[in-house]
Amino acid sequence: MASQVPSPDASELARFRARFPGCEVVVLGDISAGTVLAWDSAVRLPQEELDRLCDDAADILSGLLSGKRQAVDDAILMKATGSRVFVRSHDHAAEVLCSLFAPGVLPDDVIAVSRDVLSQLNGGPSA
């Protein structure tokens, strides 16, 4: 397993991946700054790929794709090659959790658990 320098954030992300074995990558990002804050993955990924996940999250959650609609709180992008899940923190609107799942693996509770992780990272109660 690869992750950035151990930190409380990275530990939470590792626990997230442990809960969902089909999760290949999970990234905590700040979409206002376009910054990857922490990540956990099965392999060491190039920084540009992590940045791209963060950029996609910004495009989708900021409402760029949804025309006149205001920003959304969560989104699932699903293709034959896998699914990406983007969830915005309720505590800090710029903070998002992005996770990438293999094809055919999309847990029902992934959005709720993602939101719990974001809450915990901001000092909220454990789920």
Place this chain on the structure above:
Amino acid sequence: MTPAMHRNALRGILARTAASGVSGRPEAEIATVVDGLAFLLAQIEATVLARRLYFDLPGGSRLECDVSGARLQGCSLHDGAREETVALAESDAAASGELASLLRRAFAMPGHVRMRTGPAETDGDAPGMAGPELRALLKLEAATGDGEETPDLVSFLNEVEPHLICACLLDGDEMQVVSGEDGDLITLSDALPPVAGTPDCPEDPFARLLGPEGVLLLGGDGADSAAILLVVHGGMTGAAFVRPGAEHEVMRLWAEFTK
């Protein structure tokens, strides 16, 4: 050669190669196989995330593909029987017969081939990301093939209609109603992506993210709990409002539909 021609050529060659082996295969066909594989790899984001693909073949052999830049840059084979590694390059005509043999083995036995992905800096023995099996490649190829084999988007929207408030098909900025009340459709049209090619939206972010086949479910924003479904399939684009609570069922049906 267009992508569609790549796909069709690849499909035919794979079928023939699997049935008859590779002896006497013309170099032009082998080159088309390589081009076709490169095209398929370019469609797969999992391979873009990584820099290498590892195909674990029966008998302990391993095919390793360098897919840097979402292109097939080269391949190498570790032959389990001969205990040696053969380096193969996309443009290396002398090695193309060997590569065709690898591809035949890989594609003819999808049930026994496992595809893993990994970054460039790892060697073949490093732990790789558990990825989709090679069958996913073939399914993707089939799903993006000609229209006769591809169920159209209308049938998908009809299938999930009980879970939708309204649904429509899109042709650029033209909306064709599939089902729903006028008021819902007007609201939906307000929520749709901006039309590509306008000063505000010179590129099409919708197409960039979804690619040729994909679905995007946008969740609520707190004030409005209804989810918007944006979908591209078989060259068509559709959009819908999903009934609250039915989001996951719609995604499940999409996964079934694109299997």
